[in-house]
Amino acid sequence: MAGKGTERAWRVLAVNPGSTSTKVGLFEGDACVFSENVSHSAARLAEFESISAQLPYRRETILSALDAHEIELFSIDAFVGRGGGLVSIEGGTYVVDALLLRDARMGVNGVQHPAQLGSQLAHELAERAGGRSAFVVNPPDTDELCDLARMTGIRGVYRHVHLHALNLKETAVRHACTLGRPYEECNLVICHIGGGISISAHRHGRMMDGYDIVGGEGPMAPTRCGAVPVVDLLDYLGEHDAADVRALCTRAGGFVDLLGTSDALEVSERAAMGDVPARRAWDAMVYQICKGIGSMACALEGRVDGILLGGGMVRNKGLVADIRRRCDWIAPVTAYPGEFELEAMAAGACRVLDGEEQARVYTGIPVFTGFADEV
Ligand SMILES: Nc1ncnc2c1ncn2[C@@H]1O[C@H](COP(=O)(O)OP(=O)(O)O)[C@@H](O)[C@H]1O
Numbered sequence: 001m002a003g004k005g006t007e008r009a010w011r012v013l014a015v016n017p018g019s020t021s022t023k024v025g026l027f028e029g030d031a032c033v034f035s036e037n038v039s040h041s042a043a044r045l046a047e048f049e050s051i052s053a054q055l056p057y058r059r060e061t062i063l064s065a066l067d068a069h070e071i072e073l074f075s076i077d078a079f080v081g082r083g084g085g086l087v088s089i090e091g092g093t094y095v096v097d098a099l100l101l102r103d104a105r106m107g108v109n110g111v112q113h114p115a116q117l118g119s120q121l122a123h124e125l126a127e128r129a130g131g132r133s134a135f136v137v138n139p140p141d142t143d144e145l146c147d148l149a150r151m152t153g154i155r156g157v158y159r160h161v162h163l164h165a166l167n168l169k170e171t172a173v174r175h176a177c178t179l180g181r182p183y184e185e186c187n188l189v190i191c192h193i194g195g196g197i198s199i200s201a202h203r204h205g206r207m208m209d210g211y212d213i214v215g216g217e218g219p220m221a222p223t224r225c226g227a228v229p230v231v232d233l234l235d236y237l238g239e240h241d242a243a244d245v246r247a248l249c250t251r252a253g254g255f256v257d258l259l260g261t262s263d264a265l266e267v268s269e270r271a272a273m274g275d276v277p278a279r280r281a282w283d284a285m286v287y288q289i290c291k292g293i294g295s296m297a298c299a300l301e302g303r304v305d306g307i308l309l310g311g312g313m314v315r316n317k318g319l320v321a322d323i324r325r326r327c328d329w330i331a332p333v334t335a336y337p338g339e340f341e342l343e344a345m346a347a348g349a350c351r352v353l354d355g356e357e358q359a360r361v362y363t364g365i366p367v368f369t370g371f372a373d374e375v
């Protein structure tokens with residue numbers, strides 16, 4: 001027997017396929033046995049013709065990490081992946097079942113992003129381990145937008161978000177603890193600044209606004225174009241097709257398009273060495289992040305308990321200082337370099353295994369399909 005009150009804590013493997021990396025961690029309860037972060041260059045990932053084609057490569061990355069630490073698959077109780085490719089859903093821990101897998105494989109939300117391999121990898125590994133449980137936790141498709149944030153100026157076109165919900169919410173819960181209050185009583189602007197960049201407003205435990213960071217919203221990022229004027233995009237389409245634009249939104253825009261790399265550390269170093277295009281792209285990204293923080297502060301009507309920064313790029317002290325300089329008149333800025341994604345996934349699985357939380361079942365029905373009074 002394993003789990004709470006027994007001799008052995010649950011052994012859970014968490015896998016996080018991201019746009020610039022594959023992260024993997026083995027946990028026994030809340031103790032991390034090992035974690036690894038394997039970076040992938042944009043050039044290496046461009047060798048695959050689709051996200052699905054990356055699956056064996058990502059699987060091998062994870063199996064090599066397990067081999068290196070002499071971990072047998074059979075010794076693991078449950079597998080948890082980041083999730084993605086799904087219709088919009090409420091936050092929580094979901095069982096990976098046939099419907100969820102089908103939608104993730106198809107990328108039913110129209111987005112092609114490595115996160116959708118998370119459920120597939122968790123499922124495959126769970127099967128190889130003899131039919132163990134597989135879960136996803138707070139996938140990027142978590143969508144808790146308020147009605148006002150749904151609207152656009154085009155009839156029948158509504159906003160949906162895809163962003164780093166897992167890390168945003170985990171960072172919120174941990175920061176709320178430091179304030180001595182539950183997440184459900186705080187107002188927070190929370191950013192994840194990595195291969196993609198999420199900026200979001202959390203009001204009393206709900207992510208009531210944020211950017212669709214694989215849909216051409218928000219700041220430019222190492223792998224994303226971010227928001228672009230619509231009319232200029234139409235001109236761009238004169239020489240390119242819709243697939244090119246989708247790629248700019250998810251993997252081939254931002255630093256990749258402007259500078260030929262998704263490695264933000266390299267860009268920051270080039271900027272520091274006097275490389276003018278690198279400096280311009282870096283500064284523009286920081287400027288756009290700060291504008292996004294300001295807009296989320298307004299969504300919270302200025303009542304902001306804190307601005308929280310997570311993600312790989314937050315290891316850059318200059319970036320944090322620049323954001324603080326522009327934004328700390330709104331609320332205190334706190335940096336959480338890296339992310340809590342692996343820990344949050346493992347904890348979500350353990351809560352279900354311990355019976356503290358009921359795993360949700362994916363229905364395939366989006367949380368929002370339009371306003372009832374509109375035809
Ligand atoms: N000190 C640093 N300065 C600037 N960028 C950094 C630094 N450390 C890591 N990065 C960048 O952070 C990005 C990875 O962030 P991460 O949140 O792990 O991304 P993802 O999960 O999207 O793959 C990479 O582009 C990497 O170069």
Ligand SMILES: CCCC(=O)OP(=O)(O)O
Pocket residue numbers: 017018019020084113115140162163164194195196197213214
């Ligand atoms: C699909 C949104 C999640 C995301 O952007 O993750 P990465 O930063 O890993 O690309």
